Amino acid sequence: MTRTWFITGASRGLGRAFTEAALAAGDQVVGVARDVAPLDGLVAASAGRLVAFPLDVADRAAVFAGMQRASAAFGRLDVVVNNAGGVLLGMVEEVTEQQARAHLDTNFFGALWVSQAVVPQLREQGCGHVLQVSSMGSAGGFAATGLYSAGKAALDAMSEALAMEVERFGIKVTILQPGGYETDLFTSGLTQTAEIADYAPLREWLAGLWSESEDFDPALAAEVVLQVANMAEPPKRLILGGAAYDMVEQLTRTRTAELAKWESLSKQAD
Template identity: 80%
Template sequence: MTRTWFITGASRGLGRAFTEAALAAGDRVVGVARDITPLADLVAGSEGRLVAFPLDVADRQAVVAGVERAHAEFGGLDVVVNNAGGVLLGMVEEVTEEQARAHLDTNFFGALWVNQAVVPLLRAQGSGHVVQVSSMGSAGGFAATGLYSAGKAALDAMSEALAMEVERFGIKVTIVQPGGYRTELFTRGLAMTEENAAYAPLRAWLNDLWSESEDFDPALAASVLLRVVDLPEPPKRVVLGGAAYGMVEEMARARAAELAKWEHLSRQAG
């Protein structure tokens, strides 16, 4: 059965890979982004199965109108992918109020506005699958990515609540946690703080650490996402990437060990 997708941040990176994979599967896609110019070639070759228009997910009124337009394009929505986002890189002390609010407006509130706009439509049709593109970084805070991880952790918590709220309406929710992929996230999608010299040694250590990481083809992530949305009972959470899975698992074990270490104090509190 042909599905209709609504994908935010569809013009580049993982969003583009998801769009290409959905089209290759014979599905229809409404792809939105602030700049849809990179989608022109896909639109031209889609035989009408890809509709693209500009949308800034940080604008709640624009999101409501955009979702209604997307729903009307093909007469419904089956898969909604909240993918739009960027990275704010810098120490917590360095982040300005303007940077923090702008970052969360896209990475957290953007997904919230889309969710609020699509749920009534999916509830009315009694089906649908919402995919929240989080990050392996949501599993725990890490130096220089504190605001990014905070936004993704907030997205995770909101998504878990949403899943419980809408499951009785036939709506599925899956949180996907990608690792490193060859996208423009750390170029076009990157904002940086003004560096405080006090953190220079830590930054040097982080640069050495990150220089050893490997990024993968976004098409690999897209192929797994296609398998996820094909499942009658999809996972509520899935990590994308073997290396990412290992790191998320390691962070979970470390957190469990820390919890157990101080159990005796926790139990003294009541």
């Protein structure tokens, strides 16, 4: 059966790769982004299987109206990918109120609005799959990416609750936690804070650390996501990337060891 995908942030990066993979598999796609002009060529070549229109997921009313438009395009929605997002880079002390609110409006609230808008339709259908694009960074806070990790951690928690709430309606929810991919997330998708000089040594250390990391082809992630979308019983949480998997596994082991270290003190509290 030909499926219909709804993908946010579809014009670039992972969203673009997911869109291309779904089309290559013979499916139909409704792709949205703040700027959908980069999708013009793909729309023209899709023989009507790709519909694209601008949408700011931070605008709740616009999301609900956009979901109705998306549903009307092909008559139904089967796979919903909450991919839209950006990075806020800077120390916690440096982040302004406006930056924090704007960042979370897209990275967390945008996914919340899309989820709220699509669940009634999927519930009526008795099926559907919501893929929440989180990040390996949601596994724990890290210097200079605290707000980014916070937004993704909130998305994880909300999505776990959503999965429990909608599973009896035949709706699946998968949290995707990608590692580093070759996208423009850290260029056009980046917001930076005004730097406080006292953090210069830490920034220098971070720059050296990040220069050693490797980014991968988004098409590799898209191939895996296509497999997930084809599963009758998909994973509830999936790390995308071997390097990301190893890092999250190490962080989990470290956290478990820290938990055990203070077990006796914790149990004194009740």
